[in-house]
Amino acid sequence: MKTKWLFGLISFGACLVIGVGPAMAAGIAGSDHDFSGSSWSGGKICAPCHTPHDANTSVSGAPLWNHAVSVATYTVYSSTTLNASVGQPSGTSKLCLSCHDGTVAIDSFGGATGTNMITGDSNLGTDLSGSHPVSFTYNSALATDDGGLFDPATDTTSLGGTIDEDLLIGSKLECASCHDVHDELGNEKLLQINNVSSALCLTCHDM
Template sequence: MKQLAVVLAFAALTAAASVAFGGQLPATGVNGSMHDMNMISGAQQDTLQRVCVFCHTPHNATKDDQANGDNYPLWNHTLVDTTGWQSYQWATPANNALTIYDPLQGPSRLCMSCHDGVTAIDEHGPALAQAGGRALSGDRAVGRNKDLTDDHPIGFSYVDAVNARNTNSQELALTTDRFATNVTLSPTAGTYNTVDRTSGKRAIGDVLYGGSIMTCASCHDVHNKDNAVDAVASNGIQYNYFLWAKEKDSLICLSCHIK
């Protein structure tokens, strides 16, 4: 019994240790995740160990610019320059009617205030200002060189897409459908698999800006709260990419695309 207790205590200790070193826990909120700037190696920590401060502040935040369609949630991080961004070009003629006016519409410009590869992730302000110097690089800098031509299209209306693509056969899930949780393969050739789009936590419409616009936040859960966690671990880390649906079976893609 005593031996078991020792083993258990050791297991608890090593679990705690791997938590401390991993630092990137799936589905446990912002604290301790990759969006907790205090955890990022080479980044300057906040003097009071605050977590939200790198993105939000309760007072003296960046003002909304609603006249230009910008709705900032008490934003407290340098905003990216929104001019001169190159957006994705449609490959499918059926999509040509879908206009991308501004690829950074909605919260995407907030993501780009770190994922542009230029703006420091460890700075914050205007309130409680702190200078920083750590920028993202490589694949994590999704919008490097203001280039979104090689990224999944954003900044267009999902509702328009549903109207354009669902006329002959259903190509896209409805906004009331939920992120996919499971796929059951059809045993019959010519019959589409069954994809469960009813039991997920979020509906597609909940993550469209203004109820229609596709943004970075239409696929990603910035706060790491309701995202779907893959059981598969790689190098000891359960990557979740902050996604609303699992990577396994490409459930994230099947959430919207009926393929």
């Protein structure tokens, strides 16, 4: 009885030390995108990316955008087997690149021009030829053309809906198809679906 109680106390203590268990606490607070601890953020979490008023409307579909937008031209992925037509990044992918292409400071928001650039592996640069294609329509016709893709209109994901409902934005594949910018799911690398055993890849690729 006493040993059991002591064990319970120790495991409870261990949980407090390591957090909530193997999965990280979900949510934007404390995630890679929580800049409220940076001196330049004014202690705000949402403001580097969103504003309730005077938003930047230059990118269509942008959610009340507050960050300066990149004007870079990108080298995009191409291959002899690619069926999709992939143009310049647009939509919400363009919003991610407004920090992740390394041409605009992280703290350039709300009309201010910042000085802190993104560094390391998080800086994808403007040459995206080695990155998974984004900003193209992924529909049933593309799945038929390709032959190695699930049908986004009918095939489902582990999140509970179809690929189109859960991962596409206006039927397009974007950065946010694979990444959860607000870290609501708490997966490594902000992934929409944990990629253990390539589960994320195998959600769309039928191989």
